[in-house]
Amino acid sequence: MDVLLEQAAFANEAFYLAFEAKDYSAMDSVWSASQGVMCMHPGWPALVGRGSVMQSWQAILDNPSQAQVSFFAPSFERLADTAVVVVCYEETQSAVMVATNVFVQEDERLRMVVHQAGYCDNPPVNESR
Amino acid sequence: MDVLLEQAAFANEAFYLAFEAKDYSAMDSVWSASQGVMCMHPGWPALVGRGSVMQSWQAILDNPSQAQVSFFAPSFERLADTAVVVVCYEETQSAVMVATNVFVQEDERLRMVVHQAGYCDNPPVNESR
Numbered sequence: 001m002d003v004l005l006e007q008a009a010f011a012n013e014a015f016y017l018a019f020e021a022k023d024y025s026a027m028d029s030v031w032s033a034s035q036g037v038m039c040m041h042p043g044w045p046a047l048v049g050r051g052s053v054m055q056s057w058q059a060i061l062d063n064p065s066q067a068q069v070s071f072f073a074p075s076f077e078r079l080a081d082t083a084v085v086v087v088c089y090e091e092t093q094s095a096v097m098v099a100t101n102v103f104v105q106e107d108e109r110l111r112m113v114v115h116q117a118g119y120c121d122n123p124p125v126n127e128s129r
Numbered sequence: 130m131d132v133l134l135e136q137a138a139f140a141n142e143a144f145y146l147a148f149e150a151k152d153y154s155a156m157d158s159v160w161s162a163s164q165g166v167m168c169m170h171p172g173w174p175a176l177v178g179r180g181s182v183m184q185s186w187q188a189i190l191d192n193p194s195q196a197q198v199s200f201f202a203p204s205f206e207r208l209a210d211t212a213v214v215v216v217c218y219e220e221t222q223s224a225v226m227v228a229t230n231v232f233v234q235e236d237e238r239l240r241m242v243v244h245q246a247g248y249c250d251n252p253p254v255n256e257s258r
Contacts, residue, residue, distance in 0.1 A: 119248075
């Protein structure tokens with residue numbers, strides 16, 4: 001795996017670690033600070049712009065009944081020398097989602113520009129368990 | 130709007146025109162032929178690779194009960210000088226989806242590399258109607 005895809009694997013993991021740990025400050029540093037960002041939580045309309053995206057994460061991470069989320073089976077595709085998309089599954093105790101995570105290089109690391117997660121009716125088995 | 134974003138608007142429209150017209154050949158030419166591609170239809174697991182992605186479109190476009198789909202309210206974000214993401218809503222008679230469409234330059238035009246669509250419970254009003 002080349003350096004850019006390794007960076008994408010790291011950035012994708014950082015996103016889910018921030019989500020699992022309900023760590024808003026870590027989540028804030030995952031997202032791009034210089035590009036326009038967009039986020040689509042399952043069932044939600046698109047949030048466009050850093051203000052509304054980070055406000056949604058603050059509400060989700062502050063919510064005590066928010067389920068723990070982990071990811072499995074990432075697939076990577078390079079979009080350019082500075083941009084990568086990661087598709088993976090997200091798992092809670094009761095549901096599996098499939099997600100598209102787009103990362104762009106910023107300050108020598110990859111930061112998230114787009115996240116979409118949607119419910120997946122017939123997900124593959126999580127072989128990492 | 131700059132040239133790359135204009136190309137993205139055109140490529141995104143070409144995707145939905147192929148979908149609406151149920152034109153497999155047009156859909157085939159929308160998708161990248163040189164990159165790995167990934168597609169997530171609403172509720173489906175991720176399809177990875179051109180073979181399985183195009184097979185799914187063949188089945189969808191050949192299905193006489195497949196609803197007509199149109200799009201509205203696109204938002205654009207440049208990922209690199211050769212890559213753009215478009216987020217928009219998809220509308221049928223009975224449902225609204227939100228979609229992420231990633232396009233990469235190939236042979237001087239933008240072709241689709243990733244498509245994810247998921248159901249949207251509280252979509253915005255389609256103001257273009």
